[in-house]
Each structure stands twice: as C-alpha cells, then as structure tokens.
Amino acid sequence: MSNLPAVQIDGLVKRYRSVTAVAGLSLRAERARVTAILGPNGAGKTTTIEVCEGYRKADGGTVRVLGLDPVADARELRTRVGVMLQAGGVPTTARAAEYLRVMAGFYAHPLDPAELLAAVGLTGSARTPYKQLSGGQQQRLALAAAVVGRPELVFLDEPTAGLDPQARHATWELIEGLRRGGTSVILATHYMEEAERLADRVVIVDHGQVVASGAPAELTGSDGQLRFRAEPGLDLAGLLAALPPGAIAKESPSGHYLVEVSDRVDPQLIASVTAWCAERGVLARDLQIESRTLEDLFLELTGRGLRA
Amino acid sequence: MTEPAVTDPAVAEPAVNEPAGNEPAVTDTATPGLLSGGWPTPAPGAAPLPRMVRGQAALELRTLARNGEQLLLTLIIPVLLLIAFGHENLVSVGTSNRIGFVVPGILALAVLSTAFTSQAIGTGFERRYGVLKRLGATPLSRRGMIAAKTLTVLTVELGQFAIVLLIGALLGWRPVASLAAAASVPLLLLAGTAAFSGLGLLLAGTLRAEATLAGANLLYLVMLGLGGVLFPLTKFPAAARPVLRLLPAGALSDGLRAVLAHSAGLPARDLLVLCAWAAVAIALAVRTFRWE
Structure with a gap:
C-alpha cells in the first residue's frame, strides 16, 4: 500500500x-x-x-x-x-x-x-x-x-x-x-x-x-559554463585549442569570457583555462562556474520563455 | 491509513497544542514554531459528521451576522413592516383583528427572506468564490454541506420567529392557541422552509452570482406583494386568487393565518401546495446544481 x-x-x-x-x-x-x-x-x-x-x-x-x-x-x-x-x-x-x-x-x-x-x-x-x-x-x-x-x-x-x-x-x-x-x-x-x-x-x-x-x-547539470573576466581581445582560437573537443569560447561583452562544455565543469577544465591564461601573463578574474537553469532548458526545448 | 516512512524520528513529533489567545507579540512575520522542530507527520482522518456540520453552520451563522445586507433582509425589514402594519391601519386588511392578520404574514416573510433570498444570495457568491469547490475537497460531504445550510437556515428562522412573536405580543397579538395550531404551524413553517430552500438553491446553483442576487431580491419583492404577506389575497381579482394561493408565499401565509387567526384545523391544501413546491424545487436543484 x-x-x-x-x-x-x-x-x-x-x-x-x-x-x-x-x-x-x-x-x-x-x-x-x-x-x-x-x-x-x-x-x-x-x-x-x-x-x-x-x-x-x-x-x-x-x-x-x-x-x-x-x-x-x-x-x-x-x-x-x-x-x-x-x-x-x-x-x-x-x-x-x-x-x-x-x-x-x-x-x-x-x-x-x-x-x-x-x-x-x-x-x-x-x-x-x-x-x-x-x-x-x-x-x-x-x-x-x-x-x-x-x-x-x-x-x-x-x-x-x-x-x-x-x-x-x-x-x-x-x-x-x-x-x-x-x-x-x-x-x-x-x-x-x-x-x-x-x-x-x-x-x-x-x-x-x-x-x-x-x-x-x-x-540542468549536463551542460557547464565557465565565466571569467580578463583584458579584451584574447586569442579565442588559441584558448579553444587548449580545451577538450566540443567546447565553445566567446567574448561578450568585451573583456567578459564564456567557456561552455557539454559536460560538467571539472577541475581539469579550470586548470586548462587558467594555465592558458598564465602562459600569456593574463590574470583571469571573477572566475564563475555556472550550470544551465531550468529556464534555459525550457527555452531550448520549446523555443519560448517560461513567462511567455 | 498509511503513515509514510519518516527518516528522522526527531521530526515525527505531532504538533503541541498551545493555549490560544496569549500570543506574545502581534506581528505579521512567520514565527518558526512549527517548522524549527520539524513538521508533524501526516495523520489524516475525518472528524465525526455532526462536528463538521456544526462547525460549518457556526461559520455560516457568524458571517451572516456580520453581513449588513443580509440582516436588513432577514430581520430589519420584517420587523419594521410588522411594527408599521401592526400598529397603523396602513392597508385595509378586511378584518378588525389587524395584528392577527399581520403576524402570520410576517412569519411567512421571515421564512421567505431566510430560506430563499438570503440563502440564494449567500450560496450564489459561495459558488462564485470557489467556497463550495474548496469545501468539496474537505471531509465534509455534499450531504454535510446541505445539512449545515439547513441548520443555519433553521437557526436564523428560530431567532426571527422569537423576535416577531415577541414584538407581536407587545403589539397586542393574541393567536389562537389550539392543538391544531400547535401541530400545523411547525409543519407549515418546515414545508415552507423546504420549498423556499429548494427554490433558492435552484437559483443559486444555475445562475451567475449577480443574476442570483438580482433574481432573489426581485422575487422577494414580488412574493412580498403577491404572497398575501401584507396585502390580503381577497384584495386581488377573484380570478387571480386561486393562482396566488398556489404560490409558495401565498400558501404559507394563507395556511398560517387560517390556523392562527381563524381557528382552522390542519390546512391540508396549503400544506400540500408547499410540499409539492418543495419536492419539485429540490429535485430540480439536485439535478441542475453546478458546484463551480
């Protein structure tokens, strides 16, 4: 029962x-x-x-x-x-x-x-x-x-x-x-x-x-996002080469960077990003790990927002 | 009854009853008394039906007593009419015993106002605001809801009767005190209450709340005028009289008056008319009532 x-x-x-x-x-x-x-x-x-x-x-x-x-x-x-x-x-x-x-x-x-x-x-x-x-x-x-x-x-x-x-x-x-x-x-x-x-x-x-x-x-947990701030105009193609396949890197707005991976953000990913920055004498600030929200998921599944 | 498993025994304590009414501070922020010790485990179960019905009827009575319009309808208007028409010769009632004519009419008006108008309006708005819908999800069954409404109506009527009889007595009313009266009057009042309740719930269960409000007030006035409450049916054209005596208000006032003023025996015809109205109206209300 x-x-x-x-x-x-x-x-x-x-x-x-x-x-x-x-x-x-x-x-x-x-x-x-x-x-x-x-x-x-x-x-x-x-x-x-x-x-x-x-x-x-x-x-x-x-x-x-x-x-x-x-x-x-x-x-x-x-x-x-x-x-x-x-x-x-x-x-x-x-x-x-x-x-x-x-x-x-x-x-x-x-x-x-x-x-x-x-x-x-x-x-x-x-x-x-x-x-x-x-x-x-x-x-x-x-x-x-x-x-x-x-x-x-x-x-x-x-x-x-x-x-x-x-x-x-x-x-x-x-x-x-x-x-x-x-x-x-x-x-x-x-x-x-x-x-x-x-x-x-x-x-x-x-x-x-x-x-x-x-x-x-x-x-929400299957996709991960890593955000950080640094000097504008970093070489994104170079950064991507240091990351696992399938990763995406964007700069938007200027000086704000976003790295997206299809798995969770793991320690290895953070090490790769910060090591790549360190090699170029770049200080990565405000490093944040984020996951997709249910709102993002809903938008992705239906093409509309929850409040729409 | 199944109690779902609880992981932490410390949270399984039931709520502790604290004496009500000695709240330390009146604030509108949540006090975590219930939550800090963990929420009590589920313990579903229904109260006994009589307790549920009494509780619901008491709530309805309290809210009615606070409703000015309802009090106007059920108490103030009948009492004012009783005093005005019982004291002064405002209409020719066709008999020297003016107060003997007026009191039975006002008793009929009391039943009409409470069982029909007040109940129709109240129920119409309960339906509109989802009160009946929400009650449908409590252990109080529909039968229990009807029982509570009936108890409410009968309680209000007893209060009305006491006030009307008291004022009537002060105005010199001396009713026929006979065995037939003692038996007939409660029967007539109950049959009238059943007929008007059926009609009121028929209206409230099918129309929008605003339409019920308008319709119930309109019919109150129509029955006040045509129901022999204040104006004797003998004043109407001869052809109209038999029809008016077939209306519930006419039958009720006519039957009460026959017994209380004219020493008649059991007014079988009026009682039959009221029972017929009750049977038809209640059957229709049961079939057509929409809870939302």
Missing part, C-alpha cells in the same frame, strides 16, 4: 470543447517527495491537478492518487489529501483564524490552528476578514487550510504566485518542512527558481504534454 506512488498519471487527456488542455500527459510522483509541475500559463498544470483532485473527469488515460481513483474514491481521498486552489475558496467575510479553526474541525487529528496561523505569518491578521487580506496573505491562509488536516498528500496550485520575496521564502520553508515530515507534495508553478529549490523531481509541461522530467540537477 505505502509502496504505491503518491500520484501516477498515464496518458491523461482532457478537452474543453475543442480545446485540448492536456494531451497524453504521464507522470509519477513518489511518496514523501516534492514533485513540481513546471510550465508556462496555459500549459495544462491546473487541469492536470484538478483531475487528480477529482474536480474534473479525465477524457482519456488513467489517474491514480494514493493508489485510488480520484472520482470513484473521492470520499476516502477527501480526508487524506489537502488542496490549495489557485485562488479563492474562502468565504469572503470569514476571519482568518475563524476559518482555519473551522477547517481544522473537519479533521480527526488537525494541527493547532493558532500555531499554524503563526507558521504562515498571519497571527497579526487573525481577526481580519478574508477579503481584506492582501493577495499574499490570502494565499498563505489557503496554504494553511490545505495542510491543517495533516494530509498524506497536498496539491498546491501556484502557492507563491504574486508573493513578495519574504513571504515566498516563508512558504518555501513550510513546504520543505512538510516534506521532512513525510508529506507528499505536488506543486504547480511557473517559477523555475521555486521548482529548482523545492522539487525532488521536476516535470516540465508545455501544451499539455511532458517535455522533460527528472531531478533538477539531472535536468
């Missing part, structure tokens, strides 16, 4: 009239891990999550949540799964603390609402009606409500959209805490930084299909 994945999706298809929102999407999310579904707006993230939550019926494919059918077994899943919608869901005139207390009352072993309210930074707004909370505060109240029942699995749809950096980091810490406690997290996001930081596994979707998936390091 506990060997079953948190979520297993095979060939999910979902259409809204003539529009195909999800076109044969498959993914597997392990237990007690954070799985990020990363993609631009309109990629099919919310539709996929809402099928898992039992709000929408799949037009094709199979979806299993904790080994159960999201529609047929909705009754059992409602107690075991926490949900944070992309927006709304809270009565507009309910006060933050009062709402969280009522939500806690739906569960057998809830977290203490006051303590949870403090953990999401809303103690000072405990008596504020939902509609008077800022957008970020509303998001954090919805997040607290999603986890108050101590679920095995939570679905978080864009939990930090529109949050300021401080609130975003508080939310990230909470999600990391959930994972440490053994909760499975499915996170829809279009922030690659969020996916890179939180996710054990990232599933990149576009046009309702998976375009890449894997651990963040697997997805």
